[in-house]
Amino acid sequence: MRIEEETHAQRAQTHALNRAAFGRADEADLVDRLRADGLVRLSLVAVEDDEVVGHILFTRLPTRVDGREVDAVALAPMAVHPHWQGAGVGSELVREGLARLACEGCEAAIVLGHPGYYPRFGFSAALAAKLASPFAGEAFMALELAAGGLRGEAGEVRYPAAFGIDAA
Template identity: 55%
Template sequence: MAGPGSGHDVVIREREPADDEAIRRLNDLAFGGPFEGKLIDELREAFIDAVELVAIEHGEVVGHILFSALTTMVDDDAIPTLSLAPMCVHPGRQNSGIGTALVETGIELARRREWQAVVVLGHPDYYPRFGFSAELASGLDSPFEGESFMALELVPGALDGEDGLVVYPAAFGLVS
């Protein structure tokens, strides 16, 4: 795919093990430290990395996104849910459509793999464009709340219910 307005060819594809060092360097650069790189390693080691994509431009990893499996219950029913975290784009390539392409491609792949919902802790001005809603997430008991904690149903009605709970994997270092 071509990055909008970039004039360059950007390819979105699934992560390969050979990408891992470049992914770590990119996350360290984009987030200013090693936390996200360690998180990615731990999610992979726990075998809950369900959808992982990279954006490649001129042979270089310029974007990365990871969706990992979460334990989510709604009215005592297990709902196949993913957490979108982390997602980054090289600082010099931000605002060029790469992040949008990563999120859209990841959501579509998650839908095809029969996941029913996705949650994200992210910028409230960015993620609603993909259908994420803080209102939808407000019905889920989680370590997060407020306008930055959002949910997206991949299957309509998947998160409908009276009593919802999201339990993050140990890699996130949270207690819910």
């Protein structure tokens, strides 16, 4: 298996993968809306024998802490084909994506995800708690990709309209 940046030619496979992984079209449609709005920062796929078996998307997420703009991304969605779930594909996608973003100077990543899964990569609900958002609680997590990326007392994230979420 190899991890690579998604190509235009792989988009139909990625769409089908997201539908299969989630058992519905919502996440696949979200990916399409985020692309259409030009918000994609990084889209990676896991490929085995020319078949897309995993996908992760990172999009620009307007974020401010103590009045300072933070170069942040939303991690959403991350999908693995049902036959490949539990084989470490998702973990490889998350690690590779975060490493690439850190190298590009991205300061923080935000996820609304399973609280038993994302903390293994360093995501923290406590770090996200100071960020005003439509979300709260243990599933709303943040990770600094640069030291001090989210330093400060209080902040906010503004999910773009493509997410279909009311702003905080």
